[in-house]
Amino acid sequence: MPIVSVLAALLAGAVLILISGSNPIRGYAALLRGAFGSPYNITETLVIAVPLTLAGISVAVAFRTGLFNIGAQGQLLVGALAAGWTGAQFPELPGILLLPLTLVSAVLAGGAWGAIAGWLKAARGVNEVITTIMQNYTVVFVMHWLLQNGPMTAPNAAGTPASSPIGAGAILPIIIPNEIVPLSRLHAGVVLAIAAVVVFWFLMWRTSLGYELRAVGLGARAAAQAGIDPRRRMVLVMFIAGGFAGLAGMIQVSGLFHRVFDGFSAGFGFDAIAVALLGKNSPVGITLAAVLFAAFARGGTIMQADAGVSSHLVEVVEATVLLVIAAEAIVRALAVRRGTPAEALA
């Protein structure tokens, strides 16, 4: 079914390309080439897939517990800011200390920021969708302040406002040698992302906490009957979700930019929602969906350059994927009412 939704979306995209007078086959060929056409392009796709995977997990953890985390974007930025601050604050520390410190600070900061939404939901019954959207905007403005004329602003930074560079010890190394893929930016964050996928799987399906979280997601009232306090789990799961997103932010800082820019990594947190939904909130599904969406993003820029088709086509395709997925739930609901077992369609 996910494959059907992607194909349907690509078809819709092709129609849009046709309407605007370009050749869809040429456009998609350029997109494919841009995403996977050379070793360098593949590594560039993976560079985008790494934060998408982590942000996707952030959304999925919450989904599995019955919460909608639209705040991955803000949590990612908070994590990036924490990483940028820690990394720049102790530049003389060796990597063996500074890298874990940077990572932990980002995870804790992202987690704490996420936990606010969980706590407001648990204690005051506030819809987490509203809270996280508001939190996203709050972060953007705090970030403007921090980087434009606040405590994190780098002295005499030209152009885009940014923080001071992080210490060498906080940098995630490039893992593909220059002799093999020249100019590759693929960094050790990809290892962290794979580790996070495993942690996500282990946490949700191999620990009692994961069992409880999924129980709350399947039915909070039933979970409460079984002695699980859904409200405490809500705070905890939003902390975990924020932590994964914060890690995505840290990886962008430590692996890619080595400082925090204003307007940094815009949109990952929203693409992450599509990634989680397309990946059906499962570890493997999220990873594949993240690679697919990263390929769209990377291929889209090449498509615009080579075939003259706007890279924004990618957003249209992405949104169509989401809509078809929503429609899939409908198809299933209809089938259930007609008496077909839901499993038969899955």
Added chain:
Amino acid sequence: MELLIGAGVIAATLRLATPIAFAALGGVITERSGVTNIALEGCMLFGAFFGILAADKTGSAPLAVLIGLLAGTVLAAVHAVASVTWRADQIVTGMALNILALGVTSYLNYEIYGSGVPSGVPLLPALNLDFLAGVPFVGGVIGHQNVLVWLALVLVIVLQLYMFRTVAGLRLRAVGEHPRAADTVGIDVRRTRYWAVLASGGLAALGGVYLTVADTGSFTDGLTNGRGFIGLAAMIFGRWTPVGALVASLIFGYGDALSVSLQGVSIGDLRIPVQLLSTIPYLLTILAVAGFVGRSRPPAADGVPYESEGH
């Protein structure tokens, strides 16, 4: 003082509050009927783009308003079909439509205008109340506001009366509070919700039209920049009433206006970080929803799909 409550700042408040108020009014209508529509952001973007596209191609500003409004309504129609007829997850559909709107408008903007922007399009005029010119403050605040600003204010009053003083408004609220009961007394829940969602898209789109065809006269990708979401916040802060939504929109607009007027101002040695002032509306919203600043309660059946028993 001039920077805080001068006529210039208050006039700017009114201007900046207008698009938010349109979205908030849309939010009030759809949520009062029991459908959450976070696609208002996308509807506004549709209104902004197709409005200015129409102004550019037809050369008529009133026609631009109509087409922009229609574009937002069409996007909302997708949401209505998905959430009312198919009972899909309203948040997922809404998010998808927001991404779709961003993609479609940015895509068409690139294909039609390339890196340029439409320019020299006919704009909606301001209402020049020359007889107020001599009145201090008032003349400066409302003497030269755009017709859409006035339309927003009029709509607030009309919708407030509609919602709380007419039978149709009572039915709308009944559908959002207790659809089963409404159904039992013969109100068509599905049709009521359809109209409410369509109206919300059209209203949000008017906010978008205001941004392009009245305010800036140009379009950039993602130009609405969250104003639709802020409209939803204003709706909550205003406790799901049109007048409350307007008041909340004005607070948000004032925050916006201040962050412009206080740029570079300092109190003694302390320079005011204007960016932090801009966070106030969002924090206020969180506090309001959490009940720390007056509890606000959504309609009881908000966001819950309704299935009639007879089908």
